[in-house]
Amino acid sequence: MAAVRxxxxxxxxxxxxxxxxxxxxxxxAPIYWIxxxxxxxxxxxxxxxxxxxxxxxxxxxxxxxxxxxxxQKAVDPQVYEAAPWWEKRIYDGGERVLKxxxxxxxxxxxxxxxxxxxxxxxxxxxxxxxxxxTAYGFSRFKIAGEAxxxxxxxxxxxxxxxxxxxxxxxxxxxxxLNDSHIGLIILYVAFNxxxxxxxxxxFMDEIPKEYEEAALVDGYTRMQxxxxxxxxxxxxxxxxxxxxxxxxxxNEYAFxxxxxxxxxxxxxxxxxxxxxxxxxxxxxxxxxxxxxLLPVAIFTFLLRNHLLRGVTFGAIRK
Amino acid sequence: MxxxxxxxxxxASRAAARGWSDLTIRNLFIIPTLVFxxxxxxxxxxxxxxxxxxxxxxxxxxxWQFVGLQNxxxxxxxxxxxxxxxxxxKYVIVxxxxxxxxxxxxxxxLNRSFPMKGLITTLLLLPMMMSAAVVxxxxxxxxxxxxxxxxxxxxxxxxxxxxxxxxxxxxxxITDIWMWSPFVMLLSLAGLSAVPQHLYEAAAIDRAGWWxxxxxxxxxxxxxxxxxxxxxxxxxxxxxFDIAYTMTTQPTAELIAIRLYKQxxxxxxxxxxxxxxxxxxxxxxxxxxxxxxxxxxxxxx
Numbered sequence: 001m002a003a004v005r006x007x008x009x010x011x012x013x014x015x016x017x018x019x020x021x022x023x024x025x026x027x028x029a030p031i032y033w034i035x036x037x038x039x040x041x042x043x044x045x046x047x048x049x050x051x052x053x054x055x056x057x058x059x060x061x062x063x064x065x066x067x068x069x070x071x072q073k074a075v076d077p078q079v080y081e082a083a084p085w086w087e088k089r090i091y092d093g094g095e096r097v098l099k100x101x102x103x104x105x106x107x108x109x110x111x112x113x114x115x116x117x118x119x120x121x122x123x124x125x126x127x128x129x130x131x132x133x134t135a136y137g138f139s140r141f142k143i144a145g146e147a148x149x150x151x152x153x154x155x156x157x158x159x160x161x162x163x164x165x166x167x168x169x170x171x172x173x174x175x176x177l178n179d180s181h182i183g184l185i186i187l188y189v190a191f192n193x194x195x196x197x198x199x200x201x202x203f204m205d206e207i208p209k210e211y212e213e214a215a216l217v218d219g220y221t222r223m224q225x226x227x228x229x230x231x232x233x234x235x236x237x238x239x240x241x242x243x244x245x246x247x248x249x250x251n252e253y254a255f256x257x258x259x260x261x262x263x264x265x266x267x268x269x270x271x272x273x274x275x276x277x278x279x280x281x282x283x284x285x286x287x288x289x290x291x292x293l294l295p296v297a298i299f300t301f302l303l304r305n306h307l308l309r310g311v312t313f314g315a316i317r318k
Numbered sequence: 319m320x321x322x323x324x325x326x327x328x329x330a331s332r333a334a335a336r337g338w339s340d341l342t343i344r345n346l347f348i349i350p351t352l353v354f355x356x357x358x359x360x361x362x363x364x365x366x367x368x369x370x371x372x373x374x375x376x377x378x379x380x381x382w383q384f385v386g387l388q389n390x391x392x393x394x395x396x397x398x399x400x401x402x403x404x405x406x407x408k409y410v411i412v413x414x415x416x417x418x419x420x421x422x423x424x425x426x427x428l429n430r431s432f433p434m435k436g437l438i439t440t441l442l443l444l445p446m447m448m449s450a451a452v453v454x455x456x457x458x459x460x461x462x463x464x465x466x467x468x469x470x471x472x473x474x475x476x477x478x479x480x481x482x483x484x485x486x487x488x489x490x491x492i493t494d495i496w497m498w499s500p501f502v503m504l505l506s507l508a509g510l511s512a513v514p515q516h517l518y519e520a521a522a523i524d525r526a527g528w529w530x531x532x533x534x535x536x537x538x539x540x541x542x543x544x545x546x547x548x549x550x551x552x553x554x555x556x557x558x559f560d561i562a563y564t565m566t567t568q569p570t571a572e573l574i575a576i577r578l579y580k581q582x583x584x585x586x587x588x589x590x591x592x593x594x595x596x597x598x599x600x601x602x603x604x605x606x607x608x609x610x611x612x613x614x615x616x617x618x619x
Contacts, residue, residue, distance in 0.1 A: 016426075016430060017427075017430070019427050020424070020428055020432075023427070023442070024441055027445060027500070030460055030496065031448075033459070045465075048465055049470050050467040130350060133346075133347040133351075141340060141343075153355060154606075154610060155603065155606050156355050156359040158553065158606040158609075159359060159363075159602070160557040160559075160598060160599070162575050162579050162595070163602075166366055166588070166595055167362035167592070170365070170369075170376060171365065189354070189358075190355060193351060222337055222340060222343055223337055223338060223343065247447060268451045269451070272451060282459050285455070289455075296447050296449070297448075299447070300444055300447045311504060312505070312546070315546075315614075315616065316508055316543070316546075
């Protein structure tokens with residue numbers, strides 16, 4: 001029966017929706033502040049009162065990607081005229097772009113961003129690959145002490161990173177893996193593997209066993225059935241798991257802070273280290289933060305139907 | 319004769335006769351993962367357990383000595399460490415309570431149909447997907463006493479959220495509530511949408527009030543999932559490092575994970591930090607155990 005709605009219920013409904021909208025604005029405000037500061041002229045980032053609307057510019061991104069020094073005296077007008085638009089922006093700020101010969105010196109940001117990308121992508125491929133096989137094993141075969149093994153696997157995910165990092169740091173130092181991509185990749189695979197097993201097991205459990213059994217009757221070997229029947233069925237699950245693992249590795253801070261300092265340093269420990277002493281340039285920091293957060297924001301939208309599963313390790317579905 | 323016998327077997331065994339046996343495949347699929355986790359998670363913990371009984375310092379060349387339980391004795395009688403645990407407990411209580419209230423509140427508001435519900439829900443979930451270290455850093459600007467938008471909006475003058483010893487911990491907790499309320503909201507929404515609609519209809523026929531319906535129908539049916547959210551967030555809050563470390567250096571906001579980091583990698587008191595790591599580890603494993611227990615309970619339903 002359709003419940004007859006009283007006028008007070010309708011009013012309450014409207015108030016609730018209005019409250020949702022207000023809450024959404026509050027929750028998005030800090031994110032708006034990061035995104036908007038990334039496009040602000042330097043002086044507007046720290047203005048009183050805070051600037052909400054302004055004419056956006058890309059100078060913070062030019063500063064983010066270049067190495068610069070303070071100018072001692074005003075720039076030669078001829079040099080200024082000959083400079084490309086983005087270099088003029090730097091001159092306007094009283095700085096000059098560092099060059100070797102004609103080559104513009106890039107800041108460390110692109111390197112750190114690439115490190116994040118390399119480490120996150122490779123560790124994701126490994127964690128999801130191993131996790132998919134293992135999840136299939138747990139989903140389809142009888143295993144003695146299965147619940148205990150699965151608990152053991154999950155518990156490795158719950159270990160506090162700093163606790164694991166102390167012995168790993170000492171061991172890496174012995175074998176020379178400190179500040180290396182491989183070292184960080186191993187740690188992230190170890191961290192994401194348990195998650196990947198649990199999430200993939202949920203997806204595997206949903207694929208009817210009858211599919212493979214039919215294939216086995218048709219003369220497939222178990223391995224052929226796994227690769228040709230099960231994997232294509234699990235594609236969505238694999239993609240969702242991969243995106244989750246990527247985001248986790250991309251965002252990870254503690255291991256990266258402890259294990260890397262230069263060559264293999266990823267963006268999360270690098271971005272805070274830019275603050276330095278004195279008055280920080282918030283527009284450049286915001287530009288770096290904005291570019292770093294953008295992929296995660298896009299992925300969140302792609303993942304929206306799997307978020308619940310992901311945050312509960314596959315235990316709760318929609 | 320042999321072919322007849324083969325067709326009598328179940329499909330799995332017949333496949334096994336052709337390719338690798340199921341047992342081989344099972345071992346091949348599972349053992350590498352277990353070995354990997356043992357080598358890179360369990361072995362390091364055994365290694366650090368060993369060091370926790372020594373006075374080893376990773377930045378000095380001199381040989382270490384076995385000191386027995388001295389590290390543990392010193393840690394447990396160290397007021398500084400106890401204060402770190404008290405700070406952590408305060409942080410866990412404030413931030414998890416805040417997340418539960420805000421998250422469940424949001425879920426109650428969202429649990430109705432309205433235009434663009436999907437989009438708004440996803441937008442609300444954005445904070446929890448982002449890097450705590452990087453976002454936490456940016457909250458320094460939001461909290462800034464001189465140009466921060468927060469002080470401006472709330473008319474707080476030049477209140478120094480993060481450098482005031484009394485407020486630093488709570489400022490971090492507020493940011494954590496902002497980040498993780500969406501998590502509680504997501505789980506609560508799942509719980510709320512699983513409440514059978516006919517219960518509400520029956521309550522409406524009985525002219526049950528809002529409060530009665532909420533406490534007798536909604537809460538009991540959602541509570542298992544709320545408990546999951548509560549335990550998980552408690553465990554995560556207890557381990558908090560990133561967000562507090564990048565936001566403030568106030569000693570009053572020194573959580574146990576930060577204390578552990580400083581002891582291990584700034585003071586290089588390696589042996590003792592291994593011991594502290596073990597104390598923290600045992601507490602985390604206790605909560606994990608509880609979490610998995612309830613997770614399995616909800617899963618069975």
